Amino acid sequence: MDKKQLDFYQKLRNEVKQWVNKNVDKDNKWSDYILLAPDIFHLICKLSVDKNVPASKKIKLVGAIAYFISPIDLIPEGIVGPIGYLDDIAISAYILNDLINEVDPRIVSKHWAGEQDILDLIKTIIANADKMIGSKLWNKIKSMF
Numbered sequence: 489m490d491k492k493q494l495d496f497y498q499k500l501r502n503e504v505k506q507w508v509n510k511n512v513d514k515d516n517k518w519s520d521y522i523l524l525a526p527d528i529f530h531l532i533c534k535l536s537v538d539k540n541v542p543a544s545k546k547i548k549l550v551g552a553i554a555y556f557i558s559p560i561d562l563i564p565e566g567i568v569g570p571i572g573y574l575d576d577i578a579i580s581a582y583i584l585n586d587l588i589n590e591v592d593p594r595i596v597s598k599h600w601a602g603e604q605d606i607l608d609l610i611k612t613i614i615a616n617a618d619k620m621i622g623s624k625l626w627n628k629i630k631s632m633f
Contacts, residue, residue, distance in 0.1 A: 496557050497533070500573075501526040507570040518574055518620055521613065525573040527602040528580045529556050534599035535584075541591060548583045548633060555579055562625055574620045579629055581613035586633075 504525055535541050536549040555561055556576045565572035584606075588596055593607055600606040618626045 492557075497526060497529055500529055500556075503565075504570050504573070518571065521577055521616075521620065522570050522573055524602060524609070525556075525570070525577055527600070528577055528584075529553070530601055531596070531599050531606070532556075532580055532583070535587065535596065538595060538599065540595050541587065545583075545587045545590060548586065551633065552576075552580045552583045562629065563621065575625065575629060577613060578617040578621055578626065579633060581610045581617070582630060582633060584610050585614055 504522060508519060508523060532549050532552050536546050536553060541549070556573075559566055561572075561575060563572040563575040584596060588607065588610065597606055602609070613620075617629075620626075621629075
């Protein structure tokens, strides 16, 4: 990760951690997904520079990185807080699923720093994306990528 990505990653981890600490006693069914945002961001950054990932897939990964970092997106974190990372997570899962269909899944697993199985996690996120962010928004995201 370059310095800008590392700074964003650290900021993201801190923001998510603070949000979870404030909302730990509230019932938020998406908090488990929001907690994954820093690890998913880290994963897509690592994969974007992996020599085993085709250039066509790297372009999509870089697009997901840019979407994560951009203050302007479909669910802006600056307005709604960390809950706004749900669209970033959904986009990343969609792109990672596309990547896994073309490369050895072990390449993705090799870079995963999270505790859960990344392949199962991607499937779960995609299966729940329309509930997380709404089917209209989910369809719009899929058409973008």
